[in-house]
Amino acid sequence: MTGLIVLDTFISLVFIFLLYSLFTMTLIESLTSIFSSRAKNLLAGIERLLADEGESNKTNHTIVNLFYASSNSLLTNAFYQHPSIRYLGPKGINSKPSYISPDRFSTTLVDLLKKGTNSNQVENISAALGIIPTFDLSELEESIKDLEIDIKELRSIETISEFEIESAKQELSYLKMELDNRLKSVNPFLPKNFTLGKDTKYQFNLLWNEAGDDIEKFKGLIEQWYNEQMERISGWYKRKLSLLTFILGFIIACSFKVDTIQLAMDLSKNEDMRAIYVEGAKDMMANNSNLDNVKLEANKQYFDEKLQENNLVFSVTDISFNTIEFLNWVGFLITAFAISLGAPFWFDMLSKLMRVRNSLQPSGSASSSTTTSSVRNNTKAVG
Secondary structure, eight states, rough: OOOOHHHHHHHHHHHHHHHHOOOOOOOOHHHHTTTHHHHHHHHHHHHHHHHHHHHHHGGGGGGGGGTTTOOOOOHHHHHHHHHHHHTTTTTSSSOOSSOOOOOHHEEEEEHHHHOOSSHHHHHHHHTTTSSSOOHHHHHHHHHHHHHHHHHHHHHHTTOOOHHHHHHHHHHHHHHHHHHHHHHHHSOSSSSSSSSOOOHHHHHHHHHHHHTOOHHHHHHHHHHHHHHHHHHHHHHHHHHHHHHHHHHHHHHHHHHTTOOOHHHHHHHHOHHHHHHHHHHHHHHHHHHSSGGGOOHHHHHHHHHHHHHHTTTOOOOSSOOOSSSSSHHHHHHHHHHHHHHHHHHHHHHHHHHHHHHHHHHSSHHHHHHHHHSOOOOTTTTOOOO
């Protein structure tokens, strides 16, 4: 084969990979939108921050997370039930938000930790982190009951003055008010006697100690911690999408019998086939300055028309699933890997190859090589 034949064969393959990558990308965008995959991935990341190893849902760290997510962590569930987070997402099944700002994350988390039965917010956070004991409301309730009994007994004693009885009543009123205030400050989103996991508590203790019991500094440190995790969450999402793209690419390759090895052989032998795809590649590059402008439907229609004009079939190879051999499966895997690289990769590659082709071939011969006067019937086509 001459150098131009090799180049045109490669251009044709790259163009085919680009079209199938666009098709796969369209499918993935539809699936991730329907299942709110970004929101599910975010839940997995937040659960990783707020849950110990034993509480974490293992499926949240697999490709399944793109379609389903749940959490066994009480703190994570309380976080998502908080009004600051609950109403960020849409109504319906997929109600979780796909983005939570660092400020909202830290504010919500601190609000969960600072609520409790202790006398102030700083003590409540310290109690939640196990630094000081949590105030036991049962002791206060018991004191109120004892004082109520004492007041009844005092009234039955004739020698007790009204001043002493009134003092006891005031003390009872104070205790009831204190109990009421402490009950109002109890966290409504976490179950009674909730305790943080060992590892989670250790991490929060590090941040709380560094903040020096300053709630605003504590929030700032939580924001930094969250931002660091967000970078990992984005990486997880990309890896899950890459695996999904490969799986869908393999399914598409098998369904349409897109065997890269067979395609390369067919293209190297069939000048008319190469001409159609090189011409299509030229048209795409001429009409689209970037990938955002590429219309998959328009390119599909273009090939349908071209192939019909030349009495070709929009298929890949003549193999059937009953006759697929090992080498065909290898070809399908190569196609799936190519698709998993993504449409931007192949668009950039095609752009560079077309520039190389234009620099190697004079304009006159380039024009003649992309047109065919006649095409043999039953010639294989790719796509």
